[in-house]
Every structure is written in C-alpha cells, then in structure tokens.
Amino acid sequence: MPSDLVTRWEWHPVLAMGVSVSALGYAAIWWRQEVRSRGELIAWVGGLVAIVIGTSSAIDPLSDERLSIHMVQHELFTFVAAPLLVAGMRPLTLWLLPRLAAPLARWGHALSRPRTAWLIAGGALWAWHWPPAYDYALAHPTVHDVEHTTMLIAYALYWSPLTSFGHAVAALRTDAVRVVYLATGATQSAVLGALLAFSRTPFYEFYVAGPAGADFALRDQQLSGMIMLLSGSVVFVVAAVVTMRGE
Amino acid sequence: MTTDAPSLNATNGAVLRVAIAYLVVGLGTVAVMGLLGVLMRLDHAGMLLVSPDWFYRIMTLHGSGMITGLLFASFGGLAAVISAEVHLSSRALWIGLVLYLTAMMLVVLAIVFGRFAAGWTVLDPLPYQGKTWTESAGVVAYAGYLVTGLAIVVVCGAMLRGTTAARGGLRRALAWEVLFHPKRPSPDVTHPPVLIATVTAIVGLVMVVVGLVYLVPLFLEAAGLVRHVDALFSKNAVLLFGHTMANLCVYVAAGMVYGTLPRYAHRPWKTTWPVAAAWNAIILLIFFPWSHHLYQDFAQPLGLQILGNLGSFAGGFPSFIVTIVGALALVYGAGLEWSPTSILMLLGIWGWAFGGAGALLDAIVPINQVMHNTMWVAAHFHTYNMVGVAAFAWAYLYHITAELSHARERRLDRWAAWLYGIGAVGMVALLFFEGAHSVPRRYATHDAEWQGYARAAIPFVAMMVIALGWLGGEMLARVGPAWRRTRIGPL
Numbered sequence: 001m002p003s004d005l006v007t008r009w010e011w012h013p014v015l016a017m018g019v020s021v022s023a024l025g026y027a028a029i030w031w032r033q034e035v036r037s038r039g040e041l042i043a044w045v046g047g048l049v050a051i052v053i054g055t056s057s058a059i060d061p062l063s064d065e066r067l068s069i070h071m072v073q074h075e076l077f078t079f080v081a082a083p084l085l086v087a088g089m090r091p092l093t094l095w096l097l098p099r100l101a102a103p104l105a106r107w108g109h110a111l112s113r114p115r116t117a118w119l120i121a122g123g124a125l126w127a128w129h130w131p132p133a134y135d136y137a138l139a140h141p142t143v144h145d146v147e148h149t150t151m152l153i154a155y156a157l158y159w160s161p162l163t164s165f166g167h168a169v170a171a172l173r174t175d176a177v178r179v180v181y182l183a184t185g186a187t188q189s190a191v192l193g194a195l196l197a198f199s200r201t202p203f204y205e206f207y208v209a210g211p212a213g214a215d216f217a218l219r220d221q222q223l224s225g226m227i228m229l230l231s232g233s234v235v236f237v238v239a240a241v242v243t244m245r246g247e
Numbered sequence: 248m249t250t251d252a253p254s255l256n257a258t259n260g261a262v263l264r265v266a267i268a269y270l271v272v273g274l275g276t277v278a279v280m281g282l283l284g285v286l287m288r289l290d291h292a293g294m295l296l297v298s299p300d301w302f303y304r305i306m307t308l309h310g311s312g313m314i315t316g317l318l319f320a321s322f323g324g325l326a327a328v329i330s331a332e333v334h335l336s337s338r339a340l341w342i343g344l345v346l347y348l349t350a351m352m353l354v355v356l357a358i359v360f361g362r363f364a365a366g367w368t369v370l371d372p373l374p375y376q377g378k379t380w381t382e383s384a385g386v387v388a389y390a391g392y393l394v395t396g397l398a399i400v401v402v403c404g405a406m407l408r409g410t411t412a413a414r415g416g417l418r419r420a421l422a423w424e425v426l427f428h429p430k431r432p433s434p435d436v437t438h439p440p441v442l443i444a445t446v447t448a449i450v451g452l453v454m455v456v457v458g459l460v461y462l463v464p465l466f467l468e469a470a471g472l473v474r475h476v477d478a479l480f481s482k483n484a485v486l487l488f489g490h491t492m493a494n495l496c497v498y499v500a501a502g503m504v505y506g507t508l509p510r511y512a513h514r515p516w517k518t519t520w521p522v523a524a525a526w527n528a529i530i531l532l533i534f535f536p537w538s539h540h541l542y543q544d545f546a547q548p549l550g551l552q553i554l555g556n557l558g559s560f561a562g563g564f565p566s567f568i569v570t571i572v573g574a575l576a577l578v579y580g581a582g583l584e585w586s587p588t589s590i591l592m593l594l595g596i597w598g599w600a601f602g603g604a605g606a607l608l609d610a611i612v613p614i615n616q617v618m619h620n621t622m623w624v625a626a627h628f629h630t631y632n633m634v635g636v637a638a639f640a641w642a643y644l645y646h647i648t649a650e651l652s653h654a655r656e657r658r659l660d661r662w663a664a665w666l667y668g669i670g671a672v673g674m675v676a677l678l679f680f681e682g683a684h685s686v687p688r689r690y691a692t693h694d695a696e697w698q699g700y701a702r703a704a705i706p707f708v709a710m711m712v713i714a715l716g717w718l719g720g721e722m723l724a725r726v727g728p729a730w731r732r733t734r735i736g737p738l
Contacts (some may be wrong), residue, residue, distance in 0.1 A: 023575055131276050175341040176268060184349045194356040197383050229356065230390060237394075240345035246261055246338030 008058035015055055019048050026088070029095045042052035044088030050081035051152075064138065067207050067217070071224035077148055078125075079235040082155035086163055114161040114171055114181060122188045124150050129192055131203045138206040153204075158185060162243045175244050182243075186236035190229050197225025260733030261337035262330040263651070264526050267730060268344060270324020270644045271723075276316030276351065277637055278715065283309045285708055291693045292701035300379050302691035303364035307388075310366060311354055314493055315395055317636045319347050321499040322402050324643040325447070328440045328506030329406075333413040339405035346398035346460065353391030363388045366689075367489055369481040375469060378674040386469050393462050396455040403451035410437075410445040420445040422523040429520045436518045439526075443502035446526045450495055450533055458488040479546050483537070490537040494562070498529060498640040499598055499629055501570055507646055508574060511589040522573065525565035532562040541608040543619060552612070558611030563603055571600050586656055587664040587718065590647075591642035594668040598634025598675075602627050605679065622700075623682025630675045638671070641718065648722050651729035663717040670710030677704040 026044050030036060053059065054076040063070035071174050097105055110116060127133060128147050137147040162178060163173035172178045199221065205219040259377040264297065270350065278305050289295035290302060297305065320342075326335055357363040361384025365374040414420040414437055422437040439446075461484035467473040509516045516522075532643055535558025541547045542555065574596050605627030608614050618624070681700040686693070 063717075175337070176264065178340060179268070179345055179348070182345060186349065187352055190352055190356055191360075194360040194387070197387070198361040198381065220265075222381070222383055226386070229353070229387060233353060233390075233394070237342075237345060237349055240342055244338045244341045246336060246341070 006058075009056055010060065011056055015052075019052055023048055023231075026092060030091045033091050033094075040088040040090055041165035042088075043084045044092075046080045047084035047088060050076050050084060054081065055148075057072060065212070066220050067204060068220050068224040068227060071227045073148075075227065075231055075235075077152045078121075079232065082152055083159040083235075083239065086156050086159040089160075089163070094245070112157055112160040112171065114177075117157040117161055118185060119180065121154045121185065124154035125188060125192060127236060129231070131205070134204050135206045159239075162239065175247050178243055179240070182236050182240055186233060189232040193225045193228030193230075193232060195225065197222050197229055199225070254402055256561075257531055258530050259330050259334065259337070260735075262335050262340065263327055263647070263733045265337045265344065266323040266327035266330070266418060266648065267644075267726060267733075269326070269340070270320050270640065270647070271320075271343065271726060272348070273316045273320025273323060274637075274640055274719075276312050276642075277320065278719065280309050280312040280316060281633075281711075281715075283312075285712070288701050288704060288708060290691070291698065292705060293695070293698040294695065294702070294705075295522065296702060297691070299691040300362065300364065302725065303366070304358050304362060306689070307366045308358050308361060309365050311392075312351070314345065314489075314496065315351070317496045317632060317640065318492065318499065319344075319398070319402075320640040320644075321496055321503065321636060324497050324640055324647075325440065325444055325502040325506075325631075325648055326406070328409070328503055329444050332438065333409040333441060333444070335409040336405045339401055343398045343401040343405070343670050346394055350391045350394035351483060353387050357384045357388035357391065360384075361387060367392075367485060369465060369476070369485050370478045371475045371481075374465070382469060383451065388467075389462060389465055389469075392458070393466075396458045396462070399451050400455050403448040403455075406444045407448035407452070410441050410448070414441065414445075417445070421527055422518050425518055425520055425523040426527060436466060438506075439516055439518055439522055440502045440506040440527050441525065442518060443498065443505060446530055447495060447499045447502070450491065450498070453534070454488060454491045454495065457484060457491070460484050461488065467478060479544065482541060482544065482672065483547075483551075486537040486540045487534065490540065491533055492535070493632070494533050495630060496636045497566075497639075498533070500595070500636045501566075501599075503639050503643040504570075504574065504595065507588065507643060508577060508592050511586065511592075512561040512578045513579050513584070514577055516573070521569050524571035524693040530561075532558065532565065535559070536562045536606075539615060540619070542612055542615045556610055556612060563607050566603065571596055584722075585661065587660045588642045588646040590602060590664040590668065591638045591645070593633045594664075594671070595638035595642065598636075598638060598671070600673075602629075602631025602635055606628060614720065617685070618682060620687055621682040622678050622686045622688050625688050626675055626678035627681050629678055634668075634671045638666075638667070641667075642716075644722050645718065648725035648729045651732040652725040653732075654721075654728070656723045657721070660718060660721055663714040663721075666710050667718070669712035670707045670712075670714060673707030674711065675705050677707070 023045065027041070030041050030044075054073045059069055059073050059076070061072045100108070111120065128137065128151060137143045161181065172181055196203065199218075202214060202217040202221050204217070204221070207220065208214045210217065212220075265425055286295065286297060287302065287305055287309065290297040326340060329335070357380075360379040363374075363384040364378070364379060365377055365385065365388075368374065373385075374389065375382040377385070410420040411417050418424070420437055420441065422442050424431070424433050461476075461481055464473055464476045464481075468476055486488070505516055535554055538547070538551045538555025539559050542552055574593075578589075604704075605623065609618055609624060609627060648654070677700045678727075681697070682688075684700075686697045686700065
C-alpha cells in the first residue's frame, strides 16, 4: 500500500478542469499586477497542488478504508491548501472586488470577519466529525464532496483575517489578537484530535463495519487523532511564525 | 553606573505589551495550578476524596504547569525590566508565547483526555506504559515538554541576542570588565538585570540541549527504534534538565528584583565585583546540584554523589551571599517605600533563602537518606517557588500595571500582600513539619495520623486565596489601561 500512495492516481475530469482554469486564470491576473509577488504565485500554486494530491492521489480511495488516511486528506485541505490559497489570494481579490456585485462583496467581508470566520471553521470541523454526519458523508460520495468543499472554504475563511488580502491591513491588527485567534483555533482542532486519539471506543460505524474490523478501526482512529493533534499544532505554530509582526 | 534608572522608561511599548501578556498568562496558569494544589491538599486532609487516578493526573498537571507558568511569567518580567536599555524582538517573544501555549495545550489534553499521570518520571516502563493511559498520551505529553523547550530556546535566544547587541558583545554583557579589571572602573558597566538576562539565557539554552538528550531517546523508544532507555541515564538527564529549570525560575525572577527593588529603596544596585562574579559563576554552578536527587540510587557513581553534595552548597553561595545579602543591605536603613511590590519582593527574598536552606539540608547525604522521600522536599521547593518566585512575579505584575496605568495603591492592597505572606509561610511551614515527621511525598492517600498537617494548612491556604483574589482583581483591572498606555508612545 505505501507504493500505492505514490503511483496510484485517478484524474477526475471536472476537478482537473477546475484546477487548470484556476491556475491559468490566476497566472493571467497575477501577470497584470503592477507589483508581482512570486511568493503569492507559489502559494496559490501550492494550494492547488495540495488539492490535487488530496483528491487525485491514492489518498482519496484509501480514505474510505482508513480514517487516518482520511484525516491526512482533511489536513491537506484545511491546514495546507486553505492557508496557501489565502496567502496567494491578494491579486485575485484586487481583480475581483471591482467586478463583484456590492452585496456579494459585502457578504465576503462579513464572512471573513474574525469572529464569524472562527465560528464557521469551528462549526464545520465539529459538525462534519459528528459520527452520524461523518458516516453519512462516507456512504454518499456527493455529500462527501460537499464535506470537503465546505471544510476547505471554512478554513480559507478562518485563515483570511490573518492576511491583508484585499484590505490595507489584516483584520487582526495586533500580535496579541493574532495569538488569541491562533491559540483558540488550534485548541478546537486539538481537542477533537485528543478525543479521537484517546478514545477507548471507535466513533465511526463506517470503519467499524469495514473489512479490517473494530479493533483495527479503533487503532486507526487513535492514529488519526494523533495526526490531527500533532500536525495541527505544528501548523498553528508555523502560522504564528509567519503572521507575527512584532507590534 | 547605577541601576536606579526607571525600568519602564522605554519607548518600546511592543515589548512591554508582550511582557504583560507573559506575566498575565504565566501567573494565570500559576493561579489555576494553585487551585489544583488546593484540591490535593484537601485530599490529604481527608476532606475531599480524589481517586488515585485523578490525584496523579492533577499532580502531573500541577507540577509541570507551575514550573513553566513561573518561568514564562518571570521571562516576561525580566524582558520588561531590560527593555529600557536592550532592544528585544517582540516578534520572537510573541512566537515564544504561542509555543508555550501550544505546549501547555498538549500537556493538558494528554492529562485530561489521555489520563496521563506519570509526572516527569521516565524510568521504564514509564512514561509510556501506565495503568490508566496509552502510549499515545505519553507521546503527546512529552511532545508538549519538547515544545516547551522550543519556547525556551526562542525566548532565551531573543534575550541573548538583545543583550549582546546592546552591550557590544558577550564579554561586556557578562560584565567581564568588572570581573577581570576591577581596578579600572568603567563608566559604562552592564546593569545587573542585563547581566542576569544574559546569564539565564545561556543557562536556558544549555538546559534545553540537556532536555533533548533524554527526550530524543524517549521519542525513539516510542517509535520502536530503541527498545529501552537506560534507567540511570534517564533519571540523571531528566533531573539535570528539570532541576536546572526549577532553579532557573528563581534566577530569572531575581532579575525583576534587581531592576525594581532599588526604586523602592531609593538606592542603586551596582554591578560590583561580587555581583559580576556570582552571576557568572551561576552559569556553571546551576548544573551541579541535580545529583542530590539520586543519593538513594545505588548504581549512581560515587563521584556524581559527591558532586551533588558539593555542587548543591557551591550553587547556594552566589544567591545567598550576593543577592539575598545584597537585597537586605540595599533596603537596610534606606527608608524603604512600603507597597505591595516591595512587601512581596522582600517576602520572595525570604522564600528564596528559606527554601534554599531546606534544599541544602536535603543535599547533605545522611539527612537526605531520611528526608528525601518525605514532604520535606515538597516543602523546600514550594518555599522557593511559591513564596519566592511567585511572590517576585506577582510583585512585578503589580508594579508594572500600577506604573503604566497610573493607578493609585489602595490600603487594602498592602494588607493583601501581607496576608499572602502569612498564608504562604504558614502553608509551607506545615509542609516542613510533615516532612520532619516523615510523612511521605507523592502519596495519593494519607493515613489518618498524617491528615492533621493538611487540615491545619487549610486556613493558610484560604488566606492565600483571599489575598490573591484581591490582588489579582486589582491587577486585572489595571491591565487594560496599562496596555493602552504602552501604545501612546514614549513613557
């Protein structure tokens, strides 16, 4: 199976087209910028690559067999793709804002306000990991896609107040509020990770009923909790290193 | 040059803000961990039934949370003190705070959800194989300790970089011109708080390397790459790291005293030859006393046992002779301005001296054979941490918030400081009595004949809770105005 992770790729036409259009469209807009930041271009492309790895590599089919692989997939969307896309978003936002209808722009602003974004990300995280919702999504591919899309959008909103894209300054203006925002955000995912890692019973019926059985499902759930707890902590520390300004 | 320059005349409000954040987060943690300590005391008194499972989880959280809370509160205070003359990176300090919070989160989750309760004991099969917790909980707790080490590296790195840049090199930051050329007085000598920041930053960085020496094998063991880590090696390494960290707290906190007490005594605290010699000596001497915790380990080499005994006494000299006697000489006949800050700082000096004396007694081999596994050890470290380091940090938070917010002192504040002193001294005195009567430490359940000491301690604990409740409320009310004041510009 480890070799599968490298060699097994499945290309979904709609996704491939979406990623291609997104990459080419972004490149065109980026090229027209008066001040071009290579970092933003790399971040945007990196975010798209993370989405492609999460959806087209062996991670996607294996996530139906193992919760730990599914957790890696979620981490790719929420902790890698979402912050990278947000970090590269500025040229796109500057291009889009004058062209968007005013109500739509107002909605965008409202949803990316720190408290709102924090609640949306936390809500999406807990709601989708609620066992009945998680099992239902695993059993229904369309709902599963909706789950991943909402997680990606929710976490893109979460990371957005830490950047200055589209605004003169970031919504979270001081290091103190950034620390509070990051620490409380990290705690949410860490608590969920700890619940999964230290539970004595498996949470998700879909995996318990799988061919590997309940014992394996429990061990795999504990591993997935550790992945969430430890990698999430690393991501939030990296976010602090990147966003602290010494103000 | 003297040290009577006001510590808060900095234009660098950014450092003062992060310093306040360290003090509030660190002392907030200390307060919560103190309440957990009250639960353990009520259990010892037979007044509250705590299961052994929960007792050891609470003990693990209480111990690790207290030491790190005190250390980071003290780092914040020292950063504020030296910010008047040293440019510190507030960005690095904020990153250090995020690392500290992350570490705390990991340890708390491992204990609360993972039921981890091994304390800081790493002798095989601990920390991974407990009766109530899984290996994962041990890994998460020790990942938390690792992140604590990273936080210390970031903070100490920022301090060392700041002091050496401000003083034009390490030699001057360590006041070596005073040490090696005492007869050639220089008009520009490093002030004691800057010297202390340099010394403690070096110690902190070396200490973390020692921590890695035992953490890396432990993680290799968890990964299945190492079967067992040698027990004697582990115990030596964990105590060399942990004992040094506990001692480092008081040395960092002493920087706040050197920077603040002169303002209340209206006298300077100069970097004299003894001060420079003592603080330079601490860089080495702080690493020697750990071995007095291993006298009862028959496999420990004799040379290390002798080092433990001699090193404990040698390590005590600089603090006793220079800082404690120096502080008493500073305030003697000076018409000391009595305030909660000066009261708590003098209380802290007493706590440091008395707790240190308890440690020195425990470091004498024949006494150690009788006392080491009793509450005597808990008594000595509670004295120099709770009465010493915590009092210094509370004092400095009171000072900085009062100074920045221009708040007027209330008469009750001073009474609260005295009440804290009476409560704290009464509480630790009863711990010493318990130790002297051979009541064992680290027991979840106390026999009926032992419970009287803990019951007698309850009124003293109540005094501390009332005093800190009052003083904490006062300080919290001032934090907002103090924070805003740092944004106005030059103070």
